[in-house]
Amino acid sequence: MSAPAIVFEGVRKDYGRVRAVDRVDLTLPRGAFVGLIGHNGAGKSTCLAMLTGLLRPSEGRILVCGVDVHIDPRGALRHLGAVPENPALFDHLSAREFLQFVADVRGASGLDAALEITGLGEDADRLIREYSQGMRRKTALAAALLGEPEVLVLDEAINGLDPPSAAVVKAELRRRVDAGATVLLSTHVVETVEAVADRVVMLAHGRVVADVDVASLPPGGMESMFLERMQAERDG
Amino acid sequence: MGQPYTRLYATLRSRSAGTTRSTLALTLGVAAALVPLVRPVFMGFLDEPEIPTVDGLREVWIRASAVALVSMGLAVHGTVLRGGARAVLQLHPVDPVAVVQEEVGAALRSQLPILLGLCILLTPIGLSVGWSAWAVGVALVLGAALASLTTSTVAFLGAVEAAESPRWAPVLDQLRGNNPRPQAALMYALVPVAIVAGWTSMQAAQAAAELWRGPGGPVFAPGALAAALPWVVAAAAWPMVPRVASRNWFRASLVLADIRARYESVIDPLEARRVAWDWTLGRLPAPVAREALGVLRYGWRVRRSVLSVGWLLAFAALAMAWREDLTAPLRAGLIAGAAGWVMGLVALQSTQSEPAFLVVWLDRADTSRALGAAWAVLCWSSSAVLVGAAASLLRHGVASAASTAALGFAGVALAAAVTAVVVSRRGGIAPFVAAGLLVTAATAAWFLGRVA
Numbered sequence: 171m172s173a174p175a176i177v178f179e180g181v182r183k184d185y186g187r188v189r190a191v192d193r194v195d196l197t198l199p200r201g202a203f204v205g206l207i208g209h210n211g212a213g214k215s216t217c218l219a220m221l222t223g224l225l226r227p228s229e230g231r232i233l234v235c236g237v238d239v240h241i242d243p244r245g246a247l248r249h250l251g252a253v254p255e256n257p258a259l260f261d262h263l264s265a266r267e268f269l270q271f272v273a274d275v276r277g278a279s280g281l282d283a284a285l286e287i288t289g290l291g292e293d294a295d296r297l298i299r300e301y302s303q304g305m306r307r308k309t310a311l312a313a314a315l316l317g318e319p320e321v322l323v324l325d326e327a328i329n330g331l332d333p334p335s336a337a338v339v340k341a342e343l344r345r346r347v348d349a350g351a352t353v354l355l356s357t358h359v360v361e362t363v364e365a366v367a368d369r370v371v372m373l374a375h376g377r378v379v380a381d382v383d384v385a386s387l388p389p390g391g392m393e394s395m396f397l398e399r400m401q402a403e404r405d406g
Numbered sequence: 407m408g409q410p411y412t413r414l415y416a417t418l419r420s421r422s423a424g425t426t427r428s429t430l431a432l433t434l435g436v437a438a439a440l441v442p443l444v445r446p447v448f449m450g451f452l453d454e455p456e457i458p459t460v461d462g463l464r465e466v467w468i469r470a471s472a473v474a475l476v477s478m479g480l481a482v483h484g485t486v487l488r489g490g491a492r493a494v495l496q497l498h499p500v501d502p503v504a505v506v507q508e509e510v511g512a513a514l515r516s517q518l519p520i521l522l523g524l525c526i527l528l529t530p531i532g533l534s535v536g537w538s539a540w541a542v543g544v545a546l547v548l549g550a551a552l553a554s555l556t557t558s559t560v561a562f563l564g565a566v567e568a569a570e571s572p573r574w575a576p577v578l579d580q581l582r583g584n585n586p587r588p589q590a591a592l593m594y595a596l597v598p599v600a601i602v603a604g605w606t607s608m609q610a611a612q613a614a615a616e617l618w619r620g621p622g623g624p625v626f627a628p629g630a631l632a633a634a635l636p637w638v639v640a641a642a643a644w645p646m647v648p649r650v651a652s653r654n655w656f657r658a659s660l661v662l663a664d665i666r667a668r669y670e671s672v673i674d675p676l677e678a679r680r681v682a683w684d685w686t687l688g689r690l691p692a693p694v695a696r697e698a699l700g701v702l703r704y705g706w707r708v709r710r711s712v713l714s715v716g717w718l719l720a721f722a723a724l725a726m727a728w729r730e731d732l733t734a735p736l737r738a739g740l741i742a743g744a745a746g747w748v749m750g751l752v753a754l755q756s757t758q759s760e761p762a763f764l765v766v767w768l769d770r771a772d773t774s775r776a777l778g779a780a781w782a783v784l785c786w787s788s789s790a791v792l793v794g795a796a797a798s799l800l801r802h803g804v805a806s807a808a809s810t811a812a813l814g815f816a817g818v819a820l821a822a823a824v825t826a827v828v829v830s831r832r833g834g835i836a837p838f839v840a841a842g843l844l845v846t847a848a849t850a851a852w853f854l855g856r857v858a
Contacts, residue, residue, distance in 0.1 A: 185667050222497060225667070226660045243656040247499040258493035260414075262421035274410035277497050297421075313498070 175200045175238030175321050175352035176221065181230035183216050183376075190216040191227070192376040198354065200320065203347045205363030205384075206356040209400065215255055217373070218325045220352070222252040229365035234322055248276075251314030253327040254356075257306060261299035265290050265309045268298065269316060278317030287342045288312040289335040304330050311339065315346075318338045322346065322353045328366075329359055340366050364392045372396060374403040411504040415512060430519045437523035445530045459535060466531065467543050471550035471607040471636075477520050478551045479596050480515070480559035485513040487566075487658060503653030508552040510559055510647065514551075521551055538616035538624055539692040541615050542633065549610060553603035556643035557598065565595035566658045584680065586668035588661045592670030606635040660778035681706035682713075683785035690781065693771060697778025698785075704756035705749075705782065706750050712752050716786055719745040723794030727810060728801050735779065735806035736813065738794040744819015745790035746783055753779040757829050776826035783822040791815050810818045 176198040183191040191213040198204055208214050219225040221232055223243040232239045235249040260268055269281050285291050288308040293301070298309060307330045314322060322343065328336050343353050343366065357363060363370050364384060370392060372380035379399045387395060419426075445452065448469065451462025486509045495505060525544050532540030568574040569588035582590035613632035617624040681703050687695040705713055719741055727738035757779065791814030799807035 192733050219663075223656065224496065224659060225663050240660070244502070247497070252497050254497070258490075260418060260491070260494055262418055263414075267417060271410050271414050272498055275500055 172200065173200060173233065175202065175235060176354060178217070178221075179231050179233070181217070181220065181232060183213075183220060183225065187262035191220070192375050194230075194373075194376075194378055196371065196378065196381070198352055200352055201347055201350045203366060203368045204354045204355070205370045206304040206354060206373065207358060207360060207363055207370060207396065210358065212373040213376040214358075214373055215325055216376075218252075218254070218323055218354070218356055221323055222250065222254070223247065224254070238378060249320045250323060251309045251316070251319035251321070252323040253307070253314045253325060255325040257310030259298045259306055259309055262297060264295045264297055265305075265312070266294040266303075268309065269294075269312055269344045273312045273316050274318065276317035276319075280316060280318070284312040284315045287315065287338055289332075289338065304332065306332065308335065315399045318346070318349075318351070320351055323356075325356045326358075328355065328362055329357055340371065356403070360393045360396055364390075372399055374400060379403060410726035411501070411508050415508040419515070425516075430522070430847050433519035434526060435521045437526040441527060441529060443735055444527050445768035449530050452530060452793065456496075458619075460615045460619045463531065463535070463539060463543070463618055464611050466528070467546050467611035467614065468608055470528060470543065470547050472604070473610060474517075474521060474524060474547045475554040475600070475603055476596075478517050478554035479558040479599050481513040481517050482510070482555060483562055483592075483596075484515065485509050487562045488662065492659060496656065496659045503651045505652035506559065506563070506647060506655055510555060513559075514555055517551060521547060532635060533597055535618065536623060539618065542617070542624075544612055546607070546633065546636070549609040549634070549640065550603065553606060553636040553643070554599060556635050556640045556647065557599045557603050560646045560650055561595040561599050562592065563647075563654045564662050565591040566581075566654040567650075569656075569661045585663050588668075589665045592661075592665075603636065603639060606639050611633045631809055683782070684780075686785055691774075693774035694777045694781065697770070698776045698781040699778075701753050701756045701779050701782035702785065705752045705786065709752045711753060712748065713786055715748050716745045719748065720790040720793040723790055723810075723814070724797040727794050727797035727806075730801075732802075735798040735810045736804055738798055739791075739810040739813025740817065742787075742791040742794040742810065742814030742823070745814075746787040746818030746821030749783045749786040749818075750821040752786070753825045754828055756782075771847075772830040779829040780822035780826040783825050784818060785804040787818040787821070791818060 174197050175404075176196070178194045178196040181191055181194045182189070206214050206217065214383065216225065220227050221234070221239065223239045223246060236245040237246040237249065239246040244256055263271075265285070266281070269284060273281050275277065282291075285294050288311050290305065290308050290312060293305060298306065301309065306326060311324070311327055314324070314327075328339060331339060343355075347353055347368075355363065355367060364387075367384055368384055371378060372382070372395075379402070380393070380395060384392070424751070449462065449466055451457035451459060451465075486506055489509055489512070491505070524547050528540055528543045528547075531543055531705035568578070569591035575587065575593065575789040578587045578590040581594055585593065610633045613630050613635075616627060619625070681699075683702055684699060687698055687702075690698065713763075723738045724741040726741055727734055731737075757775070769788050791811055793806045794814055
């Protein structure tokens with residue numbers, strides 16, 4: 171039996187006296203489309219930074235397809251494609267050159283398909299430094315999609331896209347999930363999660379306060395649940 | 407697997423080739439322009455027959471090697487450890503060994519203008535002593551640079567491991583000051599480089615210079631083989647690079663993120679408020695201590711780079727006091743005193759940065775403000791005076807140390823007094839200014855008399 175796609179085991183992250191993430195236990199099976207929502211400062215980006223090996227938890231461990239991210243980062247990254255909130259790119263390369271490098275590193279093909287999905291085709295040979303923020307995000311997304319990784323971690327990766335590109339990307343993500351990949355999509359836009367995810371995990375003040383199937387919620391029920399849980403958190 | 411990395415870095419290099427060429431041309435032009443200035447300052451032995459060639463060559467080669475060594479070490483830090491490529495590559499399953507090897511190549515290329523500039527600066531040796539001496543100097547400089555390149559790579563990537571090691575924690579805690587513990591490991595990674603590559607470069611310069619011990623041209627001696635030491639060190643350290651790269655390149659991202667997070671968050675509110683020299687305020691009157699604390703915090707947090715100039719002056723005072731020249735203690739005192747004037751500027755900037763409405767509303771006592779600023783200037787500058795005086799003590803004896811300290815503190819006192827006058831704006835502390843001037847004048851008179 172294959173290991174779960176993502177496992178958070180008692181993960182805590184402190185910045186000095188500030189507790190950004192507080193004892194998060196979470197298991198995401200393969201073939202899941204999970205939305206991670208929460209208010210600003212809830213700990214979403216910290217969770218994703220730890221998941222992608224950019225931050226070390228103060229306590230606990232994180233596994234990607236059974237590989238401890240912080241013991242074998244390269245091994246974990248082989249299973250993982252990630253788009254951080256502010257992706258860093260080589261400004262002096264074109265998107266095609268950058269994606270070719272990523273494809274070579276991952277031993278992957280499908281560069282043209284990735285360009286097509288993200289709508290970068292016509293601009294693929296321009297230098298990235300000439301790109302808008304949206305195009306930079308598309309480039310990072312295309313890089314994450316290369317090689318059909320088993321786990322995709324996307325931090326606010328869809329919200330910055332234009333509507334046609336967003337629709338194509340959502341369809342592609344759904345296709346990947348149906349094929350057995352796991353997508354963890356972090357956003358503070360509830361509607362996005364409601365539209366694409368099967369399961370929603372809600373963070374507040376670094377803790378998981380809700381973990382529910384989207385199908386179990388009434389139409390438009392996610393936002394009211396979000397507000398209720400937030401209120402409950404505030405009331406202690 | 408090497409190919410994509412080589413292609414990536416070659417493409418990045420080709421896109422910035424214009425900038426690289428401009429930097430190279432500018433550096434070489436500056437080096438050529440500096441040659442007439444370098445000769446009388448650093449190569450006096452070429453024009454003064456009483457200085458043996460062997461000593462002159464050794465000193466010049468050691469200095470040139472030191473520049474190459476430090477410059478390369480900093481380049482490795484800025485490229486291999488904190489290079490811009492890390493932010494992009496750390497999200498992909500890259501081969502860390504291939505990445506580090508390319509980064510080491512990039513660090514070496516980035517230093518080519520400086521290395522070539524040093525070769526130009528050594529040309530007076532070629533013209534006066536002979537081109538064989540120039541070629542040996544170039545080989546020594548390149549050896550020092552390569553030794554620094556490989557040992558720095560090993561040291562910085564090895565420091566990543568030390569940064570998280572409980573075994574090193576007690577040592578790093580002693581060294582870190584206000585910095586996070588992992589930062590101390592990275593900051594002091596150049597120390598073993600200086601010890602290994604620096605010591606071998608010095609030995610190499612000494613051995614190479616011995617070839618010119620005789621009256622004529624170079625005479626070969628077996629000991630001269632020691633001149634190849636830096637090259638041997640560079641070659642010996644290179645095989646260690648793949649091991650530390652594969653163990654620690656990804657880990658470095660975590661350590662760097664941890665350092666950033668610790669700097670950005672308040673680890674301990676009490677510790678975060680602490681600044682250099684605030685321990686001196688305990689016995690001052692409360693209003694003065696409050697004002698002095700404001701200036702000390704401003705300087706430490708906003709103008710730290712200017713405060714570092716004080717340390718540079720301390721080193722300059724030390725270097726000056728260490729000379730055999732009889733006027734060295736006097737000059738060291740003057741250099742140390744200059745630190746007071748630099749620090750005075752920081753204190754003035756501190757008061758200038760206060761919002762005008764706050765000054766009006768709080769209506770604080772001018773005397774307290776002035777004394778607080780003066781105290782901060784004295785604290786910041788005293789290191790320079792004490793270091794200079796200590797060097798004079800060791801080199802020239804008690805009387806000379808007293809001279810350095812007296813002149814240094816007089817300069818600092820005068821600077822503090824002038825700062826206080828400007829801060830007070832009303833001249834309400836004229837007696838202090840008078841005292842400062844009096845002390846300075848008296849000390850200078852005493853000194854001039856002693857020197858005469």
